[in-house]
Amino acid sequence: MSVTRIAIVTSDAGIEYDVDLPLIVDALRADGLTVETVLWDAPAAAWERFDLAVIRSTWDYVERLDDFLVWADTTGVRTRLWNPAPVIRWNSDKHYLRALAQREVAVVPTRFLEPGTQFTPADFTQADGVVVKPSVSAGALDTARYEPGRHEDAARHAQMLLNQGRSVMVQPYLPRVAEGERALIFIGGGFSHAIRKDPLLTEPGVIDNDRVPHLGVAPYQPTKEEIRTALAALAAIPSPKAPLFARVDLVLNNIGEPVVLELELIEPNLFLQSSMEGLRHFVDAVTARAGASAGCPQLGLDGFC
Template sequence: MSTARIAVVTSGAGFEYDVDLPLIVAALRGEGLAAQAVAWDADDVAWDGFDLAVIRSTWDYATRLDDFLAWADLTSRHTRLLNPAPMVRWNSDKRYLVELSERGVPVVPTRVLEPGDQCGEADFDRAGDVVVKPTVSAGARDTARYEPGQAAAALRHARMLLDQDRAVLIQPYLRLVAEGERALVFVRGAFSHALRKGPLLTESGVMDNFRVPHPDLAPYRPTEAELLTASAALAAVPSPQTPLFARVDLALDEHREPVVMELELIEPNLFLDTNPRGLGLLAEAVAAEAGLRAA
């Protein structure tokens, strides 16, 4: 029997900065798989030569979304893509938060402004801080929070995005995010590990696209309520397939109840360099998908 060939899909930035990438390739090879890291947009890749393509650090997808989604669709016709292309398409736009809320999942309250919608300062004039971000973004790019009294600046931010034909999310800034976001990692639907990370939007009125995406990381043991909320988000994904990998980012609302900030199914950092168990679980799951282990 020939060795299953696995593409661990990355990007130029992933090759340079993804500390998990060599660990994943080595772990998959340890499972008896012929694994190699491959850039999603490389010109000379024969995707039909792989038995499985696992998306990992395609960190430029949000700035090249149409190209990336076309790649996912095309690659799916030549090999198995995980997570699968329809799931990737659904998760590529943060409008999914509205869908999760409609399915009963606790999420940070979210309003969407579409290009062409009329908006004014009243849409951003709230008792607490407000967050403005594009619906398609990664690493908090083009995102900022605004304090009461900064409604005019928040409106300018939103109009800038709308004028670029980009939809906009308006969300309250959760005060308790100062206690840290919780990042819960799942492999094949089962909880693997979690970390707590410091807040990103530490300065009001500042859009910083070069901020550290995961500051002050520390291992974290989630509460039962956090596990239930994260599991509810995964159960609400409109797909017959369980995600191979997922990260659910949570924060606490004003009642100290967990709410979903983001559900990441495309290229989330899984922090495997901090968690050997999680790395092993992912390698075992990929081996099972490749038919080398019992499912």
């Protein structure tokens, strides 16, 4: 009988801080699978010896995006990579919010500024202030919100990012985020569990890259409308198959409707420590993908058989 080998892909930061990582490894091993934790940029990693490579906590990818995308492309033809390289590439830049909006998914209204864009401080005027962030970011990196009347500060923030050659997102600040962000986790294409967490941008005008990204995490029962909005976002993913894992972050707009803040398909925290049922869903989905891998004679360029 052949041995099924699975790589759980992480980073130095993931090894140190990912509380779900040991839970995943132990649960998969308890199911009889051979599992290794592997750094995505390990120089001697032989990815072809794994039946499946599952990305979990590659938390430094934003700082080395080009290297990471090359890694995903090359690894995706040496083993089955989940989520697949084309999905990773699409999701690595938050311009995907524009694609969601074009599919009539309810998203936070977003204006993108590209290097060379001409604008004035008046472009940052919103009734409740604005949020300025780079389009390639994680954990609210280089992100801040600005109160009404501070549009010149917001414009300076945007210009700083543009001067670095980075695309910029400008979004209206939604005050009902104070009621909490909702994170809906989908595993194997189906809804698994959800959490609510406290908002991040509590101090206006401050770029704090050392902030703790997930505060006040608590189990949450999403509404039917929130589930529908999340499913609409998942349906817009340009992939022939459902992702192995996905997290849809929602907030409420000013009339109480859920809108997509982010759709995370690369290395989101899945809050498995808060949901043993979610951990079981994850293990079952990985086991199913690993079984499919064993019967795949050759990978296509899209990462599928």
